Amino acid sequence: MEADQVLDGLDPEQLAVARAVRGPVCVLAGAGTGKTRAITHRIAYAVASGVVPETGVLAVTFTARAAAEMRTRLRALGAPRVQARTFHAAALRQLGFFWPKIVGGPLPRLVESKVRLVADAARTSGLALGRTELRDLASEIEWAKATQTRPEDYENAAAKAGRAAPLGPREVARVFEAYEELRREHNLLDFEAMLELTAAVLTEHADVAAQVREQYRYFVVDEYQDVSPLQQLLLDTWLGERDDLCVVGDPNQTIYSFTGATPGYLTGFSVRHPDAAVIRLVRDYRSTPQVVRLANGVIGQARGAAARHRLELVAQRPDGPEPGFTAYDDEVAEASAVAAKAAALIESGVPAREIAVLFRVNAQSEPYEQAFTDAGVPYVMRGADRFFDRAEVRQAIHLLQGARRADDDAAMVVAVRHILAGIGLSPEPPGGGSARARWESLAALAQLAEDVAAEHPGATMADFVEELRARAAAQHAPELEGATLASLHAAKGLEWDAVFLVGLTEGMMPIVYADTAEQVEEERRLLYVGVTRAREHLALSWSLARSPGGRKNRRPSRFLDGLRPASPSLAAERPPRRAFSGPQPCRVCGQPLTAAAERKLGRCADCPADYDEALLDRLREWRAAESREQKVPAYVVFTDATLQAIAERAPSSAAELGAIPGVGAVKLNRYGAAVLGLCGADPAGD
Incomplete structure (x- = not known):
């Protein structure tokens, strides 16, 4: 070039x-x-x-x-x-190349997780700790090593930094020293030592x-x-x-x-x-002006050293819906409402994978897992672990490698699914938690096998294993289908069409243990990161009580002061699409439409309509073909109500097609030309 x-x-x-x-x-x-x-x-x-x-x-x-x-x-x-x-x-890479020349022998073994070694160090120090404490202690040792703090200096450094250690500073220092001794004794490298x-x-x-x-x-x-x-x-x-x-x-x-x-x-x-x-x-190409305005408002209140280098974003995209602010009675009600809104977005044309629910800590995920399961909305949990590092993925790859010389290579997809079924891949996903996360990983491998077979007819098990090896080396994980549930930290670097920021109460945002002014400012920046993950739809919410019937004594995050409507009566979320913006009148009789299917049609279900039945048949045949090609249910392409509305209105331009509820920008971009062609319009006419 x-x-x-x-x-x-x-x-x-x-x-x-x-x-x-x-x-x-x-x-x-x-x-x-x-x-x-x-x-x-x-x-x-x-x-x-x-x-x-x-x-x-x-x-x-x-x-x-x-x-x-x-x-x-x-x-x-x-x-x-x-x-x-x-x-x-x-x-x-550099150590591996030079080690044999300057030291000789193999490079010390890399320890990817400190927890087991920390547990041994804790026992050596006379401490019996649970897994959560061990994990927190491992994180504290990582902080110390990343900041070039030695065990003998830990107590002073932790006090100066205002660290909230999982144990007393002296105990942490003792375990830290034992950890380093064990690591050297067993010729091990952790990431910091590397x-x-x-x-x-x-x-x-x-x-x-x-x-x-x-x-x-x-x-x-x-x-x-x-x-x-x-x-x-x-x-x-x-x-x-x-x-x-x-x-x-x-x-x-x-x-x-x-x-x-x-x-x-x-x-x-x-x-x-x-x-x-x-x-x-500063030109923001990701988010709508409405999202950018809120992001600038959040970070515009920042204080401290980083505030002096604040960047004010300038939106480059067309207008979108205003971000919504909603107070709920309790966490269950909040989760249920978010799941319902996610379902409505999917119904309106937003792919499930373009929706995210972001919370401050992973412990907040449980009601959302349950609510999304109850609402029939597919979801995936995103954590800190990389896809190919997950235990179930490593186990699956090991089994697939053992079967790569199977005689029946022509049935590669069937063989892969059979192997994965033996370690937990069921036809339907489990309700939630770690079992659901494990299932999602296995389902992603099964889908990847189908994709490889579709792209390379005749692909063998050996070919599939080689694809996995190459992807693992590049950390190129297969795409998981479903709305994302993730912590704000795990969402860094990602983006979605629609984002729900949930649980935004004092004590959670900022987190209760953010004691110093700088720690509070970092919490503000974390909210800013969450806001800037959204391309178009953004909803911010909080619950007044933890459980149904509990005391409603929670307050929304201080970071929303001056940004959300001041009156509780104005705190309702502005809807993400026109289908939720008020009583849409029937185009035949003028009565307000309440049912989602009626709003898509633009008329009451029992009002007469004039449409081309042949066109509707063509649309249905086309949808069936798309469904087969994409390996998704037909309604994911377009619902029956949307096809009916297209057939009734017979749009002649992209603008007319995009105005039909249920189409939306994403589906207009993906299917617009094909649908307009079926309607007899020139896709390039406008």
Whole structure:
């Protein structure tokens, strides 16, 4: 690809980023402003214009998913050999390469979860702890290591940082020290030790440092607001005395300080690099002006150091519905109403996978799991664990590998489903909790097998296992179908058409243990992250009591002050689509329509209607074919009422088709041309 072609389609600020091919460069990028687009085009432009060879670039981000997306975009831009990795993946690759040369023997074994080793360390320290305490203690040790805190310094560091440790500081320090002793004794590496050891190897071996710095001369770090002192140490070691570095981040989205992350490296970048170019991306291409206005309102009340670097977003999308604010009597009522609204959105054309319910802590998920099950709305739980790291997925892949030489390769899909059925894949999903999460994982593998068979007729079990291996290496998880239930932290970096932010009460948002001013401000930023996940529909809600009949003494989050209607009578949510906006009149008799099917038709069910029966038959045949091709129920394409309304109105343009309730922007984009063609209209006519 020619260098100038790489710059096509960039807005002025993105173009400035792409053309700033020499560091140091600091990009302050707001939510939805196209930061990944800007930095991948910058890398591709630098490669195409001869500033740096592909193999000389190291782009670092924080999740395997983000790194995979970056690699995909760079391949499309003609730079397939650029290395885009997480900090840990880059460090492990370098350690694995140099270890045999400088130490000899195999690399120490990597421990992906600290909990078991922490349990052994706790027993050594004379402590009997439950799994929750062990998990919290493991997180505390991670924080200490990420901030370069040694066991002997933990008590003072924790007091200075205002840490709410799961045990007394002295006990934590004792377990931390025992943990490190056990880790070294058994020749183990955790993720933090891996970063530290990589930095140490580069520092102590000049020849290794020279080789790495000769290889990588051009650095890009995404999500720089989430860098920890340990990660910054490794980055400085990679750089040496050079400054060809581009960092990208958003101070407004700093939500991981509990893991040791600090926005100080981002906000202080121009102090460390006085000659740095600082470019701001504020054009929001993700969300409607209504969502953007609320996001700016939430972060506009921020205080403290990060507030001085606040980015005010400028919406680029057309208008959408206003965000809704709703108070409910109790948590059960809140969950039931959210499930009903999610069902209505699906009925109106929003795919289930484009809907998310976000809460502050995972413990809030239970009533939503139950409510979505009762409402018949499919859902998936999104947690911190990566798909291919889940126990049930590892078990399934192990069994599938054992069956890859099965004689009946032609029946690969049947064989896969048979194997998965033996470990829990049933025809219908279980009600909720861990059993439901396990089922969703297995169902995703079964669907992936069908997709592979459809795309590659004659694919064998060996082919499917190879597909799984490649996906696991790239952390390219199959897409799970259903509305997403997730914590606000787990939602970072994702986006949906419709987002429900639930449980927004004092004590939950901000969380009750946010004691310091900075901790409260981080809670505000967490809400901001939640708001900016929504493209079009956004609903914010809270419950006045925990249980039905309980005391209604809860107050909505202070972060909503001045943003929500002040009077309780005005706190009802503005509906997400016209179908909920009031009494729509029948186009035949003028009476108000109350039933959803009648509102779709635009008339009472018993009012006469004139329509082309042949057209309705054609629409039904087309829908059946789409249903088979997509492997979804027919109503997911269009409901009967929507097909009837299309047949009655026979739209002649995209605007007319889009105005029919049940079509919506998503389905108009996906099916509009085909439906207008069936109606005898020219799809390109408007």
